[in-house]
Amino acid sequence: MKIEIDKVKKKQLDLSESEPASHFPALVEMEKAGECVFTAPVNAQVSAIWEYDHVRAMGKVESAVRLTCSRCLTEYDYPISSDFTIFYTESKGEELDEEVELSDEELISATYSGDEIDVDPEIAEQVALEVPYKPLCSESCRGLCPECGADLNAGECGCDRGGINVKMAALKKIKIEK
Ligand SMILES: [Zn+2]
Numbered sequence: 106m107k108i109e110i111d112k113v114k115k116k117q118l119d120l121s122e123s124e125p126a127s128h129f130p131a132l133v134e135m136e137k138a139g140e141c142v143f144t145a146p147v148n149a150q151v152s153a154i155w156e157y158d159h160v161r162a163m164g165k166v167e168s169a170v171r172l173t174c175s176r177c178l179t180e181y182d183y184p185i186s187s188d189f190t191i192f193y194t195e196s197k198g199e200e201l202d203e204e205v206e207l208s209d210e211e212l213i214s215a216t217y218s219g220d221e222i223d224v225d226p227e228i229a230e231q232v233a234l235e236v237p238y239k240p241l242c243s244e245s246c247r248g249l250c251p252e253c254g255a256d257l258n259a260g261e262c263g264c265d266r267g268g269i270n271v272k273m274a275a276l277k278k279i280k281i282e283k
Pocket residue numbers: 174175176177178179241242243246247248
């Protein structure tokens with residue numbers, strides 16, 4: 106997705122695109138690293154306006170990924186939806202790339218040079234930020250039994266899994282020694 110500077114200086118631009126994740130190198134990297142599998146195209150809408158000396162791009166990204174729960178290894182689908190605002194300032198040589206949070210909405214400042222802005226890297230970044238670092242199929246996921254590998258969400262496997270029992274034994278021992 107491109108914002109043409111001379112066009113946006115005249116009027117608001119409403120842009121949209123729908124691209125497969127393979128269109129975005131950063132998302133391809135995530136798939137290669139095994140972080141997720143994209144199950145839907147990346148849909149992006151951006152409205153861009155010229156303000157004083159910068160472009161304000163307000164947008165929304167949507168997609169979906171399949172994740173693997175980091176506790177029980179079950180695969181599950183996870184929808185992605187995020188709103189963002191990016192301020193694009195013309196690059197004056199030095200890199201200005203700080204993220205400033207001014208409200209609940211993410212406000213990002215980025216730079217551009219030349220007569221158009223390629224929004225795709227920021228679109229990919231917004232999608233990547235929404236993919237959980239440690240995926241959990243549910244907050245209360247009980248994970249796998251370290252003894253037999255059974256999915257404890259499906260019920261108790263019957264193994265004596267140490268943990269609490271070991272601590273209890275240690276406590277008993279201390280009492281006996283006293
Ligand atoms: Zn799980």
